[in-house]
Amino acid sequence: MALEGQDDIARLVARARDGDGAAWDRLVERHSAMLWSIARAHGLNEADAGDVVQTAWLRLVERLDRVEDAAAVGGWLSTTARRESLRAARRRTRERPDDPGDPPVPDHQRPERVVLARDRLDRVALALQELPRRCQVLLRLLATAPSYADLADLLDMPVGSIGPTRARCLAALNRRLEQ
Amino acid sequence: MNDDDLTARVRAAFDALDPVPPHVTAAARAALASRVPGAVLAELTMEPRYSTAALRGTARRLTFTGTDAVIEIEVTRLDHGHEITGRVTPSTPARARLRHLRRGPTEWTTDVDPAGQFAFPAVPDGLVSLVFDLPDTASIVTSWVRL
Numbered sequence: 001m002a003l004e005g006q007d008d009i010a011r012l013v014a015r016a017r018d019g020d021g022a023a024w025d026r027l028v029e030r031h032s033a034m035l036w037s038i039a040r041a042h043g044l045n046e047a048d049a050g051d052v053v054q055t056a057w058l059r060l061v062e063r064l065d066r067v068e069d070a071a072a073v074g075g076w077l078s079t080t081a082r083r084e085s086l087r088a089a090r091r092r093t094r095e096r097p098d099d100p101g102d103p104p105v106p107d108h109q110r111p112e113r114v115v116l117a118r119d120r121l122d123r124v125a126l127a128l129q130e131l132p133r134r135c136q137v138l139l140r141l142l143a144t145a146p147s148y149a150d151l152a153d154l155l156d157m158p159v160g161s162i163g164p165t166r167a168r169c170l171a172a173l174n175r176r177l178e179q
Numbered sequence: 180m181n182d183d184d185l186t187a188r189v190r191a192a193f194d195a196l197d198p199v200p201p202h203v204t205a206a207a208r209a210a211l212a213s214r215v216p217g218a219v220l221a222e223l224t225m226e227p228r229y230s231t232a233a234l235r236g237t238a239r240r241l242t243f244t245g246t247d248a249v250i251e252i253e254v255t256r257l258d259h260g261h262e263i264t265g266r267v268t269p270s271t272p273a274r275a276r277l278r279h280l281r282r283g284p285t286e287w288t289t290d291v292d293p294a295g296q297f298a299f300p301a302v303p304d305g306l307v308s309l310v311f312d313l314p315d316t317a318s319i320v321t322s323w324v325r326l
Contacts, residue, residue: 021211028207033190036199050203051325054280055306057210058323062220088325124192143190170182173189177180 006071006147013070028057031074033144035081038154041137042085048092052084059084074150082154127176135169142166206280213278215310218320221245226324243309243321250309250321260301261326265309267319270295273311280323281305302326 009030015023035056039049059080060073067073128136138155142162145151152159180188221243243250252265267273273291277299278284291297291311304326311319 016211021208024211025208028204032199032204032207033194036197036203037193040197046200050200050206051306053199053203054206054210055323055325057207058213058280058306058308061210061214062320062322064214065216066220091325124188125196128189128192139186139189140193143186143193167182170185174180174185 006149009073009146010070013064013067013073017064017067027073030146031077031150034074034141034146034150035077037140037144038078038081039085039088041141042082042089044085044088044092048088049085052081052088055084056081072149074146075153078145078150078154123177124173127173130176131169131172135172138165139169139173209284213280213284213308213323215318215320218310218318219245219247221248221250221319221321223322223324241324245319248311248319250311250319252309254326257301260303263299263302263307265297267291267295267297267311271311271313273313276310276312277302278308278310279303279305280307 009027012023012027012030016027032053035053036049039052044052056077060067060077067076069076128139131139141151141154142148148159148162151162155162157165222245223241224244225240225242238253238255240251240253243252248271249268250265251268252263255262255264263277265275270293271291272293275289275291275297277287277289279286279302281303287299287302289297289299306323306325308323309321313319
């Protein structure tokens with residue numbers, strides 16, 4: 001599933017450190033969907049999730065000169081996004097105690113979503129909504145992460161058990177799609 | 180359907196249902212410009228877990244620790260925004276710049292007084308980072324925090 005190997009990521013980090021904006025943009029393209037998924041998996045609304053993603057990138061810029069394992073930057077970003085998401089969630093609970101947050105699979109029936117193609121996409125979205133929350137989150141994160149290693153810390157499971165768990169969740173999704 | 184195809188469909192579903200907003204990607208690209216080459220980073224080392232900063236008139240204390248200096252700030256929410264007062268230890272003559280990100284980058288500057296103290300009276304909500312430009316051309320930059 002990795003479109004770009006860890007070596008390539010390390011090279012992009014090294015080039016960004018030398019001020020290469022195109023290399024930085026490439027890092028952003030590769031990881032933004034994953035970081036957005038992480039923030040949304042914590043139930044954050046769009047404004048808070050946007051802050052989390054921006055903060056994760058700013059934290060990377062702060063320490064760009066001191067990145068020790070450039071190939072592991074994806075994992076570092078995901079861990080940072082989780083920490084910032086927890087911080088934002090605490091702040092939300094404090095400021096708006098009754099707000100339950102957004103669900104991991106957004107409600108596809110909202111009016112602005114109706115214009116979407118309704119066939120295949122809707123069936124996947126509906127099937128995802130029927131899965132246990134843990135599967136919804138796992139499948140979303142894995143679908144957006146450049147590599148399993150980027151998510152090992154985040155999912156709190158050994159890299160070796162991510163594959164089997166993913167297979168179980170995908171099988172459950174497939175069963176619902178075939179019904 | 181094989182797992183890779185299914186994963187691609189999951190990704191397509193989320194891309195359509197809950198895409199990364201373009202302004203979020205744009206902010207990520209722009210983040211590289213916030214780099215201060217050669218600056219010493221002072222990281223956030225102390226922050227109250229349950230801050231009461233949401234309440235008007237209450238203060239939140241944050242501590243940033245660098246290799247040779249500690250920066251403490253107190254953020255107070257007022258009607259017109261946040262008041263930031265702070266101190267650099269050990270005290271050193273410096274120019275303090277407050278960088279602020281919300282819709283776009285903004286910056287305010289002030290002098291650090293001989294006792295190491297500085298203040299920014301009215302800062303709007305957003306992400307902020309302080310930069311201290313020291314007389315010997317070195318600089319200290321703090322981690323970004325959200326007001």
